[in-house]
Amino acid sequence: MPAALILIADGTEEMEFTIAYDTLVRAGVQCTSAYVALDAASATPTAPSVARGSRGVNILPDTYLSPQAHTPDKFDLLVVPGGAQGAETLSQSSPVQHLVREFLSSGKYVGMICAGSLAALTAGLPNQPLTSHPSVKSQLEKAFVYSEQPVVVSGKLVTSRGPGTAFPFALTLVELLCGKEKRAEVARPMIFPPGTFE
Amino acid sequence: MPAALILIADGTEEMEFTIAYDTLVRAGVQCTSAYVALDAASATPTAPSVARGSRGVNILPDTYLSPQAHTPDKFDLLVVPGGAQGAETLSQSSPVQHLVREFLSSGKYVGMICAGSLAALTAGLPNQPLTSHPSVKSQLEKAFVYSEQPVVVSGKLVTSRGPGTAFPFALTLVELLCGKEKRAEVARPMIFPPGTFE
Numbered sequence: 001m002p003a004a005l006i007l008i009a010d011g012t013e014e015m016e017f018t019i020a021y022d023t024l025v026r027a028g029v030q031c032t033s034a035y036v037a038l039d040a041a042s043a044t045p046t047a048p049s050v051a052r053g054s055r056g057v058n059i060l061p062d063t064y065l066s067p068q069a070h071t072p073d074k075f076d077l078l079v080v081p082g083g084a085q086g087a088e089t090l091s092q093s094s095p096v097q098h099l100v101r102e103f104l105s106s107g108k109y110v111g112m113i114c115a116g117s118l119a120a121l122t123a124g125l126p127n128q129p130l131t132s133h134p135s136v137k138s139q140l141e142k143a144f145v146y147s148e149q150p151v152v153v154s155g156k157l158v159t160s161r162g163p164g165t166a167f168p169f170a171l172t173l174v175e176l177l178c179g180k181e182k183r184a185e186v187a188r189p190m191i192f193p194p195g196t197f198e
Numbered sequence: 199m200p201a202a203l204i205l206i207a208d209g210t211e212e213m214e215f216t217i218a219y220d221t222l223v224r225a226g227v228q229c230t231s232a233y234v235a236l237d238a239a240s241a242t243p244t245a246p247s248v249a250r251g252s253r254g255v256n257i258l259p260d261t262y263l264s265p266q267a268h269t270p271d272k273f274d275l276l277v278v279p280g281g282a283q284g285a286e287t288l289s290q291s292s293p294v295q296h297l298v299r300e301f302l303s304s305g306k307y308v309g310m311i312c313a314g315s316l317a318a319l320t321a322g323l324p325n326q327p328l329t330s331h332p333s334v335k336s337q338l339e340k341a342f343v344y345s346e347q348p349v350v351v352s353g354k355l356v357t358s359r360g361p362g363t364a365f366p367f368a369l370t371l372v373e374l375l376c377g378k379e380k381r382a383e384v385a386r387p388m389i390f391p392p393g394t395f396e
Contacts (some may be wrong), residue, residue: 017257018216024362025253033255050258055223057216057231058258060248133389150391163220164390167362191331192347192362196394 002177003030004077005070007096008039008061011085014053014112015163020079023170026176026186029077034065036096038089054083055124067095072106076177082114082133082162091118100125104156109176113160120144120157128154133162167192200375201228202275203268205294208236209283212251213361214311218277221368224384225376227275232263234294239355252281265293270304274375278329278338280312280360289316299321300387302354307374311358318342318355326352331360365390 004024008017021031035051050058063069072078079100080090090096100123103110112119117132121143130144131152140146150165151158151172158176160169167190175183202222206215219229225239233249235301248256261267270276276297278288285312288294298321310317315330319341328342329350338344348363349356349370365388373381 012218015213015220018212018251019361021255022211022213022251022253031254042381053216053220055220056229056354057219060256133387135387150389160238162387162389163217164365164385164388164394168391187362189331189333189360190362191348191360193394196362196391 001028001030002076003032003074004079005075006031006033006069006079007036007065007081007090008033008059009036009086009089010052011054011083011089012051012081013083013086013114013163014055014057014059015115016081016083016166017053017059019166020111020113020170020173021083023167023174023186027174027182029174031178032063033059033061034063034070035061035089036065036093054086065095067098070099072103072108075103075108077109077111077173078103079173080110080112080114080116080119084115084135085114087118088114091122097123097128105197107156109158109173111158111160111169111173113166114162120159125157128157130154130157130159131161132159199226199228200274201230201272202277203273203280204229204231204277205234205263205279205288206231206249206257207234207284207287208250209252209281209287210249210279211281211284211312211354211361212253212255212257214279214281214314214364215251215257217364218279218309218311218368218371219364221372221384222276223360225380227372227373227375229390230261231257231259232261233259234288234291263293265296270301272300272310273306274342275307275309275371276301277371278308278317280314281311282333285313285316287313289320291332305354307371309356309358309367309371311364312360315357318357323355326355328352328357329359330357334337335361351363
């Protein structure tokens with residue numbers, strides 16, 4: 001069974017987080033949500049804190065991010081969601097930057113959506129095709145081949161634009177981890193309006 | 199500022215809950231999530247419990263549902279999300295059934311999505327156009343004019359089909375409460391792929 005590590009912080013866009021987590025679980029992917037504190041230098045807490053989403057939905061993460069426990073050999077995918085303040089915390093976190101590089105150098109997938117794509121910049125990834133929320137385009141377009149496609153797959157790096165592209169983003173991750181048939185099987189009972197996303 | 203009461207239980211579909219809450223907050227609607235316990239006969243607790251979503255996302259509701267506090271005069275909209283087990287709890291709850299009837303008889307909107315539409319049946323609403331997740335169609339099609347449109351507006355009752363229709367459902371609720379312009383203003387920064395939902 002594939003496994004995914006999905007990051008979350010205060011200010012994470014709760015629709016992007018929840019759509020990724022839920023859709024991957026529907027595909028049979030083992031999901032772990034890991035909370036990243038604003039001040040990563042603080043002592044490692046052991047009990048998860050509630051993450052307050054960008055629009056006030058409070059989510060209890062499965063665990064805290066632990067650089068010792070959350071290593072690429074245990075996962076097939078790392079997801080960095082958006083939300084302005086949450087993406088700022090995640091992309092400025094040096095453990096997260098390290099994790100992004102480690103996942104990619106181990107041949108594992110990394111998904112970034114919305115302002116979460118800032119982590120591609122802060123992790124120092126090489127110039128390649130990428131997309132993001134338009135609000136952070138100006139920070140990314142010099143370092144990357146900026147695209148306005150809903151989902152951009154560049155090797156193992158998968159990027160997307162916002163809540164409105166979160167379903168195609170999550171379904172693309174399902175397809176990459178579990179195949180086209182599983183994507184169709186997961187999408188069918190979600191009942192997308194005809195002509196969208198499937 | 200319009201206000202919405204959004205119900206949640208263990209087993210609620212977390213994407214449907216989160217998309218409704220977040221999208222309404224983006225429109226400036228004051229949202230309150232209220233937890234409904236499986237055994238409504240148990241004593242009224244005062245601190246909110248974590249609701250475990252249908253795919254394992256744990257959400258901390260804003261409060262418990264209180265028939266004394268949550269009356270239609272304080273809200274413009276009641277939302278009943280789906281998720282098989284969550285919708286079972288919500289639709290079988292007699293305080294919820296009462297609330298659905300009270301909101302509608304007070305001229306307030308009631309939104310139901312996915313298996314949440316079962317609450318239309320258990321609340322004893324009159325025969326009218328309605329949709330739901332296909333998995334509960336057979337329970338609803340004798341009592342209602344069953345539709346397979348993504349979103350069905352019947353007077354103040356707004357119904358929808360599943361996670362894949364949760365964005366058009368939420369945006370329709372925004373339009374009904376706040377107008378067409380606000381709907382467009384909310385949808386734009388969500389960055390839906392061209393041709394979908396806006």
